[in-house]
Amino acid sequence: MNSYNWYSQLIKPYWSPPSYLFGPVWTVLYVLIFIYFAKVFSMAWQKQIPLIVVLPFVLNLIFNFSFTYIQFGLKNNLLASIDILLILITLIWAMIAISPYVKWVTYIQIPYLLWVSFATVLQLTITYLNR
Numbered sequence: 001m002n003s004y005n006w007y008s009q010l011i012k013p014y015w016s017p018p019s020y021l022f023g024p025v026w027t028v029l030y031v032l033i034f035i036y037f038a039k040v041f042s043m044a045w046q047k048q049i050p051l052i053v054v055l056p057f058v059l060n061l062i063f064n065f066s067f068t069y070i071q072f073g074l075k076n077n078l079l080a081s082i083d084i085l086l087i088l089i090t091l092i093w094a095m096i097a098i099s100p101y102v103k104w105v106t107y108i109q110i111p112y113l114l115w116v117s118f119a120t121v122l123q124l125t126i127t128y129l130n131r
Contacts, residue, residue: 003072011129036105056094063087077127
């Protein structure tokens with residue numbers, strides 16, 4: 001509750017989505033993430049793709065899971081901004097890395113890319129407004 005109070009008191013842009021939207025969006029995205037991670041790791045396990053292709057997927061997941069702790073645990077907007085940029089960069093890297101091997105995995109990541117792009121702009125804006 002303390003983290004919710006802290007976040008609710010931050011200055012946010014007028015176009016910031018309502019808090020209740022984040023849960024359903026992330027539920028759908030995590031289902032998609034699970035599907036394509038299962039495919040990528042299965043392909044790597046079966047040696048159908050080079051192991052290096054898995055690296056951006058792993059890094060993306062680490063940065064993704066770290067964001068909540070950084071933003072709401074540490075309450076650090078600047079570090080959260082850096083982290084979300086790393087999420088975006090590793091996501092684009094993952095899409096490029098897997099594309100030559102299995103196109104549908106690239107395509108299934110598009111909703112995640114759109115949301116992370118929006119969330120990156122939102123986080124950078126919140127960080128700027130609350131400096």
